[in-house]
Amino acid sequence: MVTPRRQAASTVAFIDNYCQHYDSLFEDVRNFEAFKYLHLGMLSEIRNKSLPEIAKIAGLKDGQSLHHFLRDALWDVKKLREIRLWLTKILIGEREIILCIDETEDKKKGKATDYVTRQYIGNLGKTENGIVSVNAYGVVDGITYPLMFKIFKPKNRMKSGDEYKSKPQIAIEIIQELKEWGFKIKLVLADSLYGESGAVISYLEKLELEFIVAIRSNHGVLMPPGSRKRYNRWKAYQQNLSGRPAETRYKREIIFGQRRRLLYYQISKTNTPDPTGDESWYIMTNLSTDWSSNVAQLYSLRNWIEYGFKQVKNELGWADFRLTDYASIERWWEIIFSAYLLVSIQASYFQFHQQSSTTSTVGVSTCTDSNLAVYSKHPYWESGTTWKSALNNLRLIIQPYIFYCLIQPWLTVFNIPGMKRCFLKLIGFMNDFRASPISFPIAS
Numbered sequence: 001m002v003t004p005r006r007q008a009a010s011t012v013a014f015i016d017n018y019c020q021h022y023d024s025l026f027e028d029v030r031n032f033e034a035f036k037y038l039h040l041g042m043l044s045e046i047r048n049k050s051l052p053e054i055a056k057i058a059g060l061k062d063g064q065s066l067h068h069f070l071r072d073a074l075w076d077v078k079k080l081r082e083i084r085l086w087l088t089k090i091l092i093g094e095r096e097i098i099l100c101i102d103e104t105e106d107k108k109k110g111k112a113t114d115y116v117t118r119q120y121i122g123n124l125g126k127t128e129n130g131i132v133s134v135n136a137y138g139v140v141d142g143i144t145y146p147l148m149f150k151i152f153k154p155k156n157r158m159k160s161g162d163e164y165k166s167k168p169q170i171a172i173e174i175i176q177e178l179k180e181w182g183f184k185i186k187l188v189l190a191d192s193l194y195g196e197s198g199a200v201i202s203y204l205e206k207l208e209l210e211f212i213v214a215i216r217s218n219h220g221v222l223m224p225p226g227s228r229k230r231y232n233r234w235k236a237y238q239q240n241l242s243g244r245p246a247e248t249r250y251k252r253e254i255i256f257g258q259r260r261r262l263l264y265y266q267i268s269k270t271n272t273p274d275p276t277g278d279e280s281w282y283i284m285t286n287l288s289t290d291w292s293s294n295v296a297q298l299y300s301l302r303n304w305i306e307y308g309f310k311q312v313k314n315e316l317g318w319a320d321f322r323l324t325d326y327a328s329i330e331r332w333w334e335i336i337f338s339a340y341l342l343v344s345i346q347a348s349y350f351q352f353h354q355q356s357s358t359t360s361t362v363g364v365s366t367c368t369d370s371n372l373a374v375y376s377k378h379p380y381w382e383s384g385t386t387w388k389s390a391l392n393n394l395r396l397i398i399q400p401y402i403f404y405c406l407i408q409p410w411l412t413v414f415n416i417p418g419m420k421r422c423f424l425k426l427i428g429f430m431n432d433f434r435a436s437p438i439s440f441p442i443a444s
Helices: 013-025 029-043 051-057 064-071 077-092 167-181 198-206 289-316 326-359 387-411 417-431
Strands: 097-107 117-121 126-140 143-151 185-190 211-215 229-231 235-241 244-256 263-268 280-285
Touching: 013 029, 013 077, 013 326, 013 387, 029 051, 029 064, 029 326, 029 387, 051 064, 051 387, 064 326, 077 126, 077 143, 077 326, 097 117, 097 143, 097 167, 097 289, 126 167, 126 289, 143 167, 143 326, 167 185, 167 198, 185 289, 198 211, 211 289, 235 289, 244 289, 263 289, 280 289, 289 326, 289 387, 326 387, 387 417
Parallel strands: 097 185, 185 211
Antiparallel strands: 097 126, 117 126, 126 143, 211 280, 229 244, 235 244, 244 263, 263 280
16 A cells, blocks of 8 residues: 655745646655755845755755755656746747847866866856856746756766767757747847857758847958948947936947848947947847847847846855756756746736736726735835846745744744744745736646
8 A cells, every 4th residue: 555645844835836836756755845945945035055054944954855855866857847848838828038048157166066177257257167057048028037058068077978069059959949849939149159150040040030149349251352341320229227227328230341131230338439349249130120220229138138147146046056966966957947937937927917006097906816915015025027026025925934944943942832823823924925826737
């Protein structure tokens, strides 16, 4: 007779409800609990997302169970990715995405960690010891969704059975897989590593995908004899900035001989026309001329996403792993992407609620599926519709549970029944929080 699996310990309701979609991946209930505790820790405000620190705020004795879950437990990271992408696809539906391809580099000491070697670390702007991955994100209605990552394996750190693939080759693989998943790609944005790759550009054109990519200032273009390169006049445009007033920026078209199917532009990074040195971007695009007036604003999304993911990395603990084998690191990163999606789902609903509130009749509540209006009375609640504002609000919801886990050891020393009762009542209120009314079918 098979003994039925016990009920998993609860964390906070909105985390439990989201994680329930992954429950079938874990035969051992302890692994499912570790999966939920990691989501709790990644969303929390602790600066260092190490396993011992996450264990503390989750009420665990130490981080050994979390370490075992990442390194030795039996569960399939590929199936976790499949469920996450399935949920993302359901959420996005038939809407088109703007796809951003970018690489993430993190400095790491020593050489014990798989695929760590001296290589260019973009956020440091120099060559250092580190680990690099190629990442893909989608943007829909101003909300970013994590899609896929793949590790870059340097030639001098490859293992038996590894096949070397350049970052552009990895990017092509990612785009191919996303197309197979059925994501509808409206536009591809990438930096010069991919813009200077003939293989990437040829692949995008083969798929008939529109793109805006950065190129180097000395980018070479074949021209007929006697032709010359000319720069059109600088034109001002208004650049929208997240959380700040729009600023005046400048752009100009670069024409090699005569205007071609591929268009080239120089875009100022500052509000000064005719920039020099590193004060401008050079981009190449196959957008129709009808879109040329928006090319600068569209390309700026890539920088916004790149900056946003650096923020996400820091907030969720992308580089905080203390693991050396890539199988464990891949699990950590995949759970980071899962926690990222959890916030994106709530950000999408907060955005919808904010828009509904501005168009509804004064005095009529639009909170039909939750008591969101009650929770928004908290003095630190943010009314913005960005991913970060959603994360900050979710952190307010998980605070009572985390504070109770931290203070509970003292309640075993000093018996204060009233304090425990009040904490549990407040946690109960947090468990009534239902930010997103989006209902997903449970994955089987």
